[in-house]
Amino acid sequence: MKMNSFSRVGFILAAAGSAVGLGNIWRFPYITGEYGGGAFILVYLLAILFIGLTVFLAEAVIGQSGQSDVSTSFVSLSKSKNKNWKFAGFMVATGLIILSFYSVVLGWILDYVITSFGTLPTEAKVAGGNFENLITNDIGSLIVYHTLIAGSVIFIVLKGIKEGIEKINLILMPLLGLILFGLLMYAFTLDSFSQAVSFMFTPDFSKIDGDALLAALGQAFFTLSLGVGTILTYSASLPKEANFVKSSFMVAIVDTSIALIAGLIIFTYLFAAGAQSAAGPGLVFISLPVIFSGWGTLGNVIAVSFFLALIFAGITSAVSMIEPSLRFFIERFKMTRQKATILCGATFYILGIVALLSMSKSFGAELTFFGKNAFDIMDFMSSSIMMPIAAIIICIFLGYFVDKELLEQKFTKHTSSAVFHTWYLLIRYVVPIAIIILFLNKLGAI
Ligand code: TRP
Numbered sequence: 380m381k382m383n384s385f386s387r388v389g390f391i392l393a394a395a396g397s398a399v400g401l402g403n404i405w406r407f408p409y410i411t412g413e414y415g416g417g418a419f420i421l422v423y424l425l426a427i428l429f430i431g432l433t434v435f436l437a438e439a440v441i442g443q444s445g446q447s448d449v450s451t452s453f454v455s456l457s458k459s460k461n462k463n464w465k466f467a468g469f470m471v472a473t474g475l476i477i478l479s480f481y482s483v484v485l486g487w488i489l490d491y492v493i494t495s496f497g498t499l500p501t502e503a504k505v506a507g508g509n510f511e512n513l514i515t516n517d518i519g520s521l522i523v524y525h526t527l528i529a530g531s532v533i534f535i536v537l538k539g540i541k542e543g544i545e546k547i548n549l550i551l552m553p554l555l556g557l558i559l560f561g562l563l564m565y566a567f568t569l570d571s572f573s574q575a576v577s578f579m580f581t582p583d584f585s586k587i588d589g590d591a592l593l594a595a596l597g598q599a600f601f602t603l604s605l606g607v608g609t610i611l612t613y614s615a616s617l618p619k620e621a622n623f624v625k626s627s628f629m630v631a632i633v634d635t636s637i638a639l640i641a642g643l644i645i646f647t648y649l650f651a652a653g654a655q656s657a658a659g660p661g662l663v664f665i666s667l668p669v670i671f672s673g674w675g676t677l678g679n680v681i682a683v684s685f686f687l688a689l690i691f692a693g694i695t696s697a698v699s700m701i702e703p704s705l706r707f708f709i710e711r712f713k714m715t716r717q718k719a720t721i722l723c724g725a726t727f728y729i730l731g732i733v734a735l736l737s738m739s740k741s742f743g744a745e746l747t748f749f750g751k752n753a754f755d756i757m758d759f760m761s762s763s764i765m766m767p768i769a770a771i772i773i774c775i776f777l778g779y780f781v782d783k784e785l786l787e788q789k790f791t792k793h794t795s796s797a798v799f800h801t802w803y804l805l806i807r808y809v810v811p812i813a814i815i816i817l818f819l820n821k822l823g824a825i
Contacts, residue, residue, distance in 0.1 A: 442614030
């Protein structure tokens with residue numbers, strides 16, 4: 380097993396690679412834009428600190444103690460050793476569902492990397508038309524892109540933790556950092572930089588309502604890769620004596636910094652052109668290319684770099700979505716990594732094809748159920764149903780079904796008992812209540 384575990388730095392890099400993804404560079408800026416900036420960011424930071432980090436530590440402690448897949452680790456850590464805890468393993472399926480459409484979105488981005496070498500659209504109408512055409516008409520290209528992305532993910536995870544996942548993170552994370560650094564330096568030179576700073580860091584609390592709070596909470600979960608067993612599974616490959624508390628804080632700091640940097644870059648660029656901050660999901664696909672087009676050849680360089688950064692960030696997240704199910708099949712069904720990868724790889728690949736076809740004009744109608752296309756159903760099922768349920772189970776499990784002394788011992792080996800007691804209070808009461816409210820709201824019940 381040692382052969383196939385992370386080094387401590389490897390773990391931090393891989394967990395940060397999982398956390399930093401489309402959620403940071405695509406989703407965070409557009410929801411910050413929609414909710415008006417500063418105040419939303421403040422709420423988001425609190426959600427990360429008190430709720431996200433609490434669940435992150437929870438997954439880390441279960442994983443590091445269990446040193447196995449999600450199911451096995453739950454059973455072995457439970458007070459009663461009740462075998463029924465194995466059903467918590469359902470959460471690994473969520474990763475495959477997210478990966479199905481995440482791979483499709485990475486496919487769109489691949490198209491943007493390629494087309495950014497050519498002429499960029501000069502008008503929002505044209506840019507919007509291009510985007511619309513890509514996702515609803517260009518099925519052939521989308522299948523090729525999805526296949527390329529899925530193939531890369533499968534190729535990487537086939538090689539295992541050390542040679543596959545740790546290595547790809549060791550290459551792509553520094554590259555991502557480098558590109559973001561370059562994009563940030565360029566943003567510094569623009570006058571609109573200070574406007575972006577004040578948009579992001581001057582809170583206007585009149586813009587905060589219940590919806591904004593819940594959006595911040597949902598984003599905190601998604602960006603830290605929680606509720607899927609990813610952090611749990613990665614932590615199972617963390618050496619038993621490694622400091623999981625410090626590692627968790629570091630991952631949260633890296634993840635949050637990158638989201639803020641991505642926000643600064645994107646808002647500076649948008650404001651430089653006097654563009655709207657509240658452009659929604661089309662922000663990076665429609666608004667940005669138009670802005671880049673005004674910058675001549677430099678615009679092409681920036682466009683290609685920006686979309687490459689998204690690909691790099693996304694690939695390291697994608698590999699982390701499949702790993703929990705691989706580990707599950709390897710440990711529980713004694714499958715070889717190859718066999719498990721073929722099984723899980725084929726599943727998400729096919730689901731991805733269904734997702735991409737469901738957005739097309741030609742097949743959309745057949746793949747729409749209850750007014751939602753298959754792509755949206757997968758998104759809704761995973762983010763709004765399965766992830767919150769898994770997160771609640773994790774909290775209830777640690778708060779009520781695991782020996783408190785045992786947990787205290789594990790925490791206080793690395794941190795003060797005040798930190799432990801705060802965490803324990805959060806995991807027993809605060810976080811489950813927050814998630815239940817989020818959950819009911821997403822279902823439209825409140
Ligand atoms: N955190 C990643 C992002 O921000 C997405 C991600 C990777 C993820 N693994 C996950 C989300 C597991 C939920 C669960 O893009």
